[in-house]
Amino acid sequence: MDQRLADLRDVLIAAETAEGDVAREQKKAEADVEQVVNRANRDRQLLASGRGSAKDLENLQHELDTLARRQSDLEDVVLEVMERMETAQARVAEMSAQRDEAQSRRDEIGAAVAAAQGGIDAEAAKLTGERATTSGTIPEDLLALYERVRESSGGIGAAAIRQRRCEGCRLELDISEVNAIKAAAPDQVVRHEECGRILVRVPDSGL
Numbered sequence: 178m179d180q181r182l183a184d185l186r187d188v189l190i191a192a193e194t195a196e197g198d199v200a201r202e203q204k205k206a207e208a209d210v211e212q213v214v215n216r217a218n219r220d221r222q223l224l225a226s227g228r229g230s231a232k233d234l235e236n237l238q239h240e241l242d243t244l245a246r247r248q249s250d251l252e253d254v255v256l257e258v259m260e261r262m263e264t265a266q267a268r269v270a271e272m273s274a275q276r277d278e279a280q281s282r283r284d285e286i287g288a289a290v291a292a293a294q295g296g297i298d299a300e301a302a303k304l305t306g307e308r309a310t311t312s313g314t315i316p317e318d319l320l321a322l323y324e325r326v327r328e329s330s331g332g333i334g335a336a337a338i339r340q341r342r343c344e345g346c347r348l349e350l351d352i353s354e355v356n357a358i359k360a361a362a363p364d365q366v367v368r369h370e371e372c373g374r375i376l377v378r379v380p381d382s383g384l
């Protein structure tokens with residue numbers, strides 16, 4: 178997204194530069210026309226004044242004809258440049274709109290990521306608090322055992338038994354293990370022989 182935005186910014190700058198070039202061309206073409214018109218006006222005034230020889234007046238008339246043709250040609254140039262100007266302006270408008278769209282899309286994604294991050298941070302803070310509260314109620318030696326097992330068992334130190342299956346490693350307990358757990362006192366810590374995790378007896382343990 179950042180790359181697309183950067184690309185669009187470059188394209189927009191190029192379009193604006195092209196627009197500026199055509200604008201200068203247009204100004205130049207219009208100035209050329211103006212110059213010819215001014216010259217023709219001056220010639221017409223001289224002609225109207227009737228001053229000068231017949232030859233001079235003839236020359237002036239000649240020049241006026243030439244200037245008229247030149248003005249027509251230059252006006253064609255102005256029209257052609259104006260058409261290119263319209264194209265250049267349309268391109269700038271189009272690229273500017275695309276850039277704005279990409280920018281707002283990028284802003285939306287940024288806001289969504291920030292919101293999600295905020296949610297994750299809040300959830301992590303809540304769980305950290307809950308863990309601290311819970312661990313405060315557990316005997317120190319059991320907590321130490323739990324931490325040790327957790328470290329060596331991929332982050333899961335204790336697992337429920339459900340339908341005689343260890344929820345930590347998903348293996349079924351064998352019958353002698355089931356019997357041993359059945360015989361154990363409710364507050365005795367039992368562990369899965371297979372994975373070493375602390376086993377938690379729950380209503381659907383199947384014991």
Ligand SMILES: [Zn+2]
Pocket residue numbers: 343344345346347348369371372373374
């Ligand atoms: Zn297990």
